[in-house]
Amino acid sequence: MLIKIPLHISGLWYPIITNNPLTTGSIGAGINIALYLTAKLRNTEKCGIILNNEEVLKDHSQTICGKLGANLYVDEKSPISLGYGFGVSAACLLGLSLSSLLIKNNTIEKATWPAHIAEVIYNTGYGDVIAEFYGGVEIRVKPGPPGIGVVEHIYPGRKIDLIVSILPGREDTPKMLKRISRETYDLAKKLVEELLEKPSVEEFFEKARIFTSKIFSYDSIDELLSPYRSKIIGYFRKKQALTLWVEKEWLDEIYSYLNKYFLTFKTWIDMYGVRFENPP
Amino acid sequence: MLIKIPLHISGLWYPIITNNPLTTGSIGAGINIALYLTAKLRNTEKCGIILNNEEVLKDHSQTICGKLGANLYVDEKSPISLGYGFGVSAACLLGLSLSSLLIKNNTIEKATWPAHIAEVIYNTGYGDVIAEFYGGVEIRVKPGPPGIGVVEHIYPGRKIDLIVSILPGREDTPKMLKRISRETYDLAKKLVEELLEKPSVEEFFEKARIFTSKIFSYDSIDELLSPYRSKIIGYFRKKQALTLWVEKEWLDEIYSYLNKYFLTFKTWIDMYGVRFENPP
Numbered sequence: 001m002l003i004k005i006p007l008h009i010s011g012l013w014y015p016i017i018t019n020n021p022l023t024t025g026s027i028g029a030g031i032n033i034a035l036y037l038t039a040k041l042r043n044t045e046k047c048g049i050i051l052n053n054e055e056v057l058k059d060h061s062q063t064i065c066g067k068l069g070a071n072l073y074v075d076e077k078s079p080i081s082l083g084y085g086f087g088v089s090a091a092c093l094l095g096l097s098l099s100s101l102l103i104k105n106n107t108i109e110k111a112t113w114p115a116h117i118a119e120v121i122y123n124t125g126y127g128d129v130i131a132e133f134y135g136g137v138e139i140r141v142k143p144g145p146p147g148i149g150v151v152e153h154i155y156p157g158r159k160i161d162l163i164v165s166i167l168p169g170r171e172d173t174p175k176m177l178k179r180i181s182r183e184t185y186d187l188a189k190k191l192v193e194e195l196l197e198k199p200s201v202e203e204f205f206e207k208a209r210i211f212t213s214k215i216f217s218y219d220s221i222d223e224l225l226s227p228y229r230s231k232i233i234g235y236f237r238k239k240q241a242l243t244l245w246v247e248k249e250w251l252d253e254i255y256s257y258l259n260k261y262f263l264t265f266k267t268w269i270d271m272y273g274v275r276f277e278n279p280p
Numbered sequence: 281m282l283i284k285i286p287l288h289i290s291g292l293w294y295p296i297i298t299n300n301p302l303t304t305g306s307i308g309a310g311i312n313i314a315l316y317l318t319a320k321l322r323n324t325e326k327c328g329i330i331l332n333n334e335e336v337l338k339d340h341s342q343t344i345c346g347k348l349g350a351n352l353y354v355d356e357k358s359p360i361s362l363g364y365g366f367g368v369s370a371a372c373l374l375g376l377s378l379s380s381l382l383i384k385n386n387t388i389e390k391a392t393w394p395a396h397i398a399e400v401i402y403n404t405g406y407g408d409v410i411a412e413f414y415g416g417v418e419i420r421v422k423p424g425p426p427g428i429g430v431v432e433h434i435y436p437g438r439k440i441d442l443i444v445s446i447l448p449g450r451e452d453t454p455k456m457l458k459r460i461s462r463e464t465y466d467l468a469k470k471l472v473e474e475l476l477e478k479p480s481v482e483e484f485f486e487k488a489r490i491f492t493s494k495i496f497s498y499d500s501i502d503e504l505l506s507p508y509r510s511k512i513i514g515y516f517r518k519k520q521a522l523t524l525w526v527e528k529e530w531l532d533e534i535y536s537y538l539n540k541y542f543l544t545f546k547t548w549i550d551m552y553g554v555r556f557e558n559p560p
Contacts, residue, residue: 101435101437102437105478105479105480106435106479107419107432107433107434107435107476107479108416108432108433108434108435109432109433110432111435136388139387141427147421147430147432150427152387152388152389152390152427153387153388153389154387154388155381155386155387155388155391155556157381157382159558196387198385199385199386199387200385271555271556272552272555275551275552276435276551278439
């Protein structure tokens with residue numbers, strides 16, 4: 001049995017911190033893409049996550065196994081590595097946490113809670129767990145994991161052709177979050193409210209660029225994209241994750257262009273979130 | 281563009297009535313099956329629902345178009361008709377209500393609200409809208425439509441082979457609901473709490489039978505099923521909807537047996553709820 005988890009790029013966020021990790025999280029919005037982390041339970045003798053053949057997130061894993069009261073050791077594969085802004089840590093932890101459903105009765109939603117708790121405790125993400133669980137283009141209206149937090153979804157209306165690139169450089173999430181000022185979060189809050197008033201994918205891309213340009217540099221991206229600017233419907237970056245929504249006719253050409261510079265993927269919107277697949 | 285909505289059979293329910301239809305609904309549990317109502321927007325000049333070539337739910341439709349501030353006329357198909365306990369009214373109304381996404385910006389969740397409101401106002405269902413929206417084997421833990429109510433899901437763990445039959449007779453939902461006593465609802469409440477403690481499909485079937493046997497007669501069903509009793513893992517009826525979970529090896533034989541008496545379908549669990557499909 002394989003657990004498939006879409007990767008998630010947040011475009012708007014502001015943290016809500018309480019004294020309980022289950023009511024802590026972020027209000028915001030983001031996009032789930034049809035690039036998936038897959039997780040497979042290997043054994044129940046030790047606790048840990050092997051991502052692309054390397055052990056990762058050891059402290060997080062110990063916290064999750066502790067919460068679950070069970071050892072789970074999972075094998076995971078992801079087309080994109082940890083730390084670039086694609087919510088891979090949340091996907092890894094969801095893979096571990098949801099594997100517990102194979103050995104003990106729990107609701108699917110509550111089985112995600114240890115993953116959300118670990119993300120909050122180690123400051124690696126505040127909204128990716130709930131976003132990835134439900135998929136789609138999501139607006140997080142109440143913080144917390146599935147069953148506590150609330151997401152609403154934007155209806156795309158047409159096929160959204162996406163290109164994602166991994167920009168050079170690296171900054172870990174706790175460090176990145178410290179750079180964001182109160183004023184920038186107030187802007188995020190205002191943009192989320194406006195997005196809820198007029199929820200569309202166009203508005204999401206526009207607002208995500210406005211917000212993230214307060215945190216990340218767009219200079220070299222704007223320059224790089226300038227030859228194709230009129231073929232790109234929207235774009236934004238979060239950390240090293242560059243997301244472009246492009247005209248279908250230009251998908252291949254822009255993909256080839258960006259892939260010369262960065263590791264790049266053609267993708268689209270994942271509409272279904274976490275799924276469980278039986279082996280053939 | 282086609283909207284696909286799974287049919288839903290509730291097995292446990294107790295109503296929570298408030299002075300606001302959006303916080304009114306039911307706590308309970310039920311199963312979504314891989315039999316779908318499909319809806320297609322025909323035009324925006326009048327308001328109504330054509331189900332299997334017949335206009336249905338006229339008052340509900342007027343209420344929904346009023347809430348939406350738009351006329352929507354939808355063509356719908358369903359393998360099962362209204363009034364037998366498969367949540368077809370909620371599916372019809374969801375088809376109408378969600379069609380509004382084609383003509384105006386709204387979140388997908390909020391686009392379901394008029395359907396839930398109409399169900400509550402006309403007393404035709406309290407939990408089917410949220411159940412069908414999210415799919416799966418669901419436990420409704422907080423009443424209301426998607427975005428307000430909360431559902432959690434039972435992880436099935438293996439392929440669940442289902443047979444559903446439509447029993448003879450008919451009783452409309454408002455009338456059926458009136459027959460249920462306070463004590464029976466107290467039982468439902470206790471069973472839902474127990475199911476949340478130990479969420480499994482086995483427990484769901486068991487508890488659904490215990491609860492519904494206070495409302496519907498099982499005498500003729502028990503007799504009819506007696507030759508196959510040991511091959512049936514679980515079964516329950518809600519109104520005219522008889523749902524059986526059977527051993528895979530006996531699926532065809534039990535299906536043929538029941539289909540001699542009633543309109544019968546082989547099916548399984550729908551795991552994804554409402555989906556939007558583009559025409560090929």
